[in-house]
Amino acid sequence: MSSREFDLTTEGIRLYESNHTAGDMIKEHHHEVHQILYALEGEGEVVLNGKSFPFKQDRVAVIVPYSAHSISSDSKLTVLVLAFDQSILGSSVNDDLLDPYFPDTRLVELNPLDGSNVRQLLRKMLYEQSHGNSINYVAMKIFLSELLLKFTRSQAQPExxxxxxxxxxxxxxxxxxxxxxxxxxxxxxxxxxxxxxxxxxxxxxxxxxxxxxxxxxxxxxxxxxxxxxxxxxxxxxxxxxxxxxxxxxxxxxxxxxxxxxxxxxxxxxxxxx
Incomplete structure (x- = not known):
């Protein structure tokens, strides 16, 4: 599966829902663009870099281009998929945030506070996307930068x-x-x-x-x-x-x-x- 199957629009970003019933299996595949997977409801497993991780609410998979991954569902699983082309982000976001902190595919576990904020950002992005004007896509890119910052800070918190x-x-x-x-x-x-x-x-x-x-x-x-x-x-x-x-x-x-x-x-x- 490649990025050609995504309609990222001329703006280079798209957020959509992916629904899975119990026992579904999305076989290993990759894309030519970045993806952020957020488990909205239900439970399952995601395989990243050949390792399997439990996948449920407040867990996020940040997937870099050409990185093989797969998803299986233990119950009804609803995943929000945010696909984006790295070129839509400013050089400072790419150079200081995306590239150094997400050089490869990884799972991010959010605490309840961060999870609440991430869900709110995703709601805002769905709202902006539903209107679809150029100014709405500017807002989506800003919220994407906020998401990446939130994921970065979540990883940096001491154990x-x-x-x-x-x-x-x-x-x-x-x-x-x-x-x-x-x-x-x-x-x-x-x-x-x-x-x-x-x-x-x-x-x-x-x-x-x-x-x-x-x-x-x-x-x-x-x-x-x-x-x-x-x-x-x-x-x-x-x-x-x-x-x-x-x-x-x-x-x-x-x-x-x-x-x-x-x-x-x-x-x-x-x-x-």
């Missing part, structure tokens, strides 16, 4: 022997990089697929604060830097660090520092060149 320690560390990393969009503890529990109480317990055991308390610390620390090292308006700082209203920002900031944002800026402002 931990204790599952709860690993979950807590991943949650902290998620908060550090998504502090501007997290709304509540229920938002985090939904992404992790665990109860709010359990998340609070494992995080507090590791860091002595709850995830939301840590989120507040991250936001306030960043606000302090922006207040003292930039001339940004306080309303802009409030928005940038993730607060929904100025009143909430002022109240939270004062509870943390015992002074208002204005007074903090006056006391600690760094003279800009």
């Amino acid at each position: 931990a022997f204790d599952a709860n320690v690993l979950r807590a560390e991943r949650l902290r990393t998620y908060i550090d990089t998504h502090y501007f969009e997290i709304i509540s503890s229920s938002d985090l529990s939904t992404k992790l697929g665990m109860s709010t109480r359990h998340i609070n317990n494992i995080f507090k055991d590791r860091y002595q604060v709850t995830p939301i308390q840590y989120l507040t610390e991250v936001r306030i620390d960043l606000a302090k830097k922006l207040l003292t090292k930039t001339d940004k308006d306080i309303a802009s700082i409030c928005f940038e660090v993730g607060f929904e209203s100025l009143s909430t920002f002022y109240r939270t900031f004062k509870n943390s520092t015992e002074v208002s944002p204005n007074k903090y800026r006056t006391a600690y402002k760094v003279e800009l060149p």
Whole structure:
């Protein structure tokens, strides 16, 4: 099987669904383009580089051109297939992300947080593809770059022997990089697929604060830097660090520092060149 069987459109990218019933077997084959396989539902096995791996939700196969692979299904298996020509990506994405981190075919295991984000990116790509205008394909290429970045960072995460320690560390990393969009503890529990109480317990055991308390610390620390090292308006700082209203920002900031944002800026402002 070759890339000629794919209609990548003139834009060089296509996302589609591949359905398999229990016992189906897609024999070993290869393509002339890159593929990303995401198990949406069900379970099966994928053979990559001659090795067999369990294939289920939150497992992704990144397949380079001319790399032989096969899929078998143990139950009804639904796979999202993202096929793309490497030439559609910018040189920085190819040189700094795709080529060094995915020089060969490999399986990527996603944690629940990353899995939730990957599913959201794939939903966005399906939406853009359904409209099919040139601007929609620009969006698809941007989301593809985000996917590759997500897979790369997922591989780079250190291993931990204790599952709860690993979950807590991943949650902290998620908060550090998504502090501007997290709304509540229920938002985090939904992404992790665990109860709010359990998340609070494992995080507090590791860091002595709850995830939301840590989120507040991250936001306030960043606000302090922006207040003292930039001339940004306080309303802009409030928005940038993730607060929904100025009143909430002022109240939270004062509870943390015992002074208002204005007074903090006056006391600690760094003279800009």
